[in-house]
Amino acid sequence: MADEPRRPDLRPPARDELETVTVRRSPKYSAFLLAGAALGILTALILTFGFNGSAQVSENTGLEYSSGQVFGFLLLIFIPVGLAVMxxxxxxxxxxxxRRTRQVRVDHSLTRED
Structure with a gap:
């Protein structure tokens, strides 16, 4: 007879096989960073189209920037700021x-799909 693989012991663990682990909640960083980038885009959008700053620049320096250029410059500033803040x-x-961690007792379980 060929050697058959040993099947793991599927009995529930004994009481002394329980283990204590620390459980804590943590925020989802990706959600915060996406919110920060969105906040930076929204701030740049409001500052670009809410105020007419290009007219004042053209009077003082003779340079004139389109709204798209101003929006791009402000994006370069406010997206990193939003990422950093959030x-x-x-x-x-x-x-x-x-600081609000708690200790829980867990046991190991083995699952096997044939």
Missing amino acids: GGIALILDRTSG
């Missing part, structure tokens, strides 16, 4: 939630 908020929330 990333900082996520870090602060992660640090404060780290």
